[in-house]
Amino acid sequence: MKFTSVFAASTAALMIATPVLAEPKAEVLHWWTSGGEAKSVAVLQQEFADRGGEWTDMPVAGGGGDAAMTALRARVLAGNAPTAVQLKGPAIQEWYEEGVLADISDVAEEQKWADVLPAAIAEHMKCEGHWCAAPVNVHRVDWIWANKEILDANGIEMPTTWDEFNAAAEKLQAAGITPLAHGGQAWQDATVFETVVLGLGGAEFYKAALVDLDNDALTSDTMKAVFDEMRVLRGYVDDNFSGRDWNLATAMVMNGEAAFQIMGDWAKGEFLAAGKVPGEDFLCGATPGKGFLYNVDSFAMFEVDGDDNKEGQAILSELIVGPSFQETFNLNKGSIPVRTDVSLEKFDMCAVKSSEDMIAAEEAGSLLPSYAHGMALRGAQSGAITDVVTAHFNSDMSSDEAVQMLSDAVANSM
């Protein structure tokens, strides 16, 4: 009953301050507009309404959030920012540096976020030590999805090293099956690239290269080996991959046209939506290597005027991290709760594995932010790396050249 008492107390405070009780308000800018995602947001909306709040929905779809960011820029420039905005990773700190984010430490401390969130992830939600954003979910990026029937028919186990993967792929190719379903879009190339960096280099190397942008790591022999492997993987995709959307690549695995796909766990949603059962129709496994690459969606809280808006913001923050929303939302979205204390009874085996791996990785220090999904680096730097990765993947550039370009591009983007 802690929640109600907090609410009662704050309401009481409000009543003293203003004779007329204003309804808590929140305007939420997000781009969760597709089926499962829209349903997930509706859950939050309902919970907010149950607490007496008035929710103004501001969904801006398109361009994977680009359109929403344009809308946000216009609102901030006009001095009228929404209460909460779907933002993630270093973008939160970038907006903080523009001086427009609010401090929600009161709610975070009251709710003991520090105790239930993995430390690495909690760090993303803080701006110079105070809390400024509320995390929603954890997507794991380094997943490899497989068609079970194909693997069984060809006597292949889920690969645990990249050499095993290559051997399996050769075998599949000989049997006339496309080994790797892939969509030739820059972010998908980057997704595969980062899993290879983690797999061949390990957590330390990943951190040095893609988080700290250490030039020695970027030009190292390990990085050359990563590009070599990318070149090998290029040979395992079909001829028609250019520009293909990720969900079409997932469908290839589903329909038995391809054996594997390397993609975050939003791909699981596609399998489940098609009525496939994990463990029976399709398999999920971590990509070869040790570690966990996370992609955490979150809501950044913007500075707002008026007690009703501030009140709404506090309630919203509390609800987002609250266990009931964490469970319902993530069941709909295919990700896992960011809280480590939520029961996983209702979740499928892939989600349970993801959660176990996350806790293990947190202890081993290999819980790492995904660069391809904007968790590790700012837009300019991650964009510069992606340019090189996609240019290398789509041409016959040598690994030496790629490493040199990578180092130049990163230096140039600073």
Added chain:
Amino acid sequence: MTQWLERHVPKVVLAPTFAAILLFVYGFIGWTAWVSFTRSKLMPRYEIEGVIQYTKLFASPRWDTAMNNLFIFGTLFIVISMILGLALAILLDQKIRTEGFLRTVYLYPMALSMIVTGTAWKWILNPGLGLQATVQGWGFENFQFDWLVNPDYAIYTVVMAGVWQSSGFVMALFLAGLRSVDGEIIKAAQVDGIPTPRIYSAIIIPSMAPIFLSAFIVLSHLAIKSFDLVIALTGGGPGYATDLPATYMYAMAFSRGDIGQAASSAMIMMMVVFAIVVPYLYSELRAKHD
């Protein structure tokens, strides 16, 4: 009073438009120029930092690709559209019976938006769906036409789609030009027994010089502004092989939160447009004074 009104009403009526253009065109050009000299990231900042954004821009291999593509695309698009347009116009000019119908057929692609053109050509050129798959389906197993997914050739598919869309429009321009040539001169030439090809090359085409210039200006600004065609057809890919300056600017401003970099690329694009338009304006204005 009436006189005063007569003298000033035109100015008063034009003033809002003039002010709007001053602010929204030249004002924002000035703003972009200012921002291009700052370190603006997500939001514009106004402390001048020098030419750092331009240094970065010219060091970026992606910008190089974009400028090279603009050169390849621009040149081929303009030249092929003009040649095809002129050829079609001359053929249509032979007093043929179904001219009205044919003219509409060739002009129609112009009625489509570039997005539609791009999407249609994406399907036609997709090796697994379109031309290649169809011809292979007819039994020519070795037929290959994978330019769309080949980074070295993808830019030429953009040229194809662009030419398909614009050559009909150029044809209409030239047709109007052909019709405006004085019939008396042509008849005189025919009486003198000059062969038709020679009439075209020595009399008609030279007298159409202003039309060539208009067509060139229209096509070149279409080429420099090209954005939607690339987005729909290749999405800038494979990799960034078909990036153009406009798509580069969009990526920097809206996906990467690098407004300073986007502003500097916009300024370079504007200079390219000026390099083409200013000589044109100059020659036009001078012609009037003569």
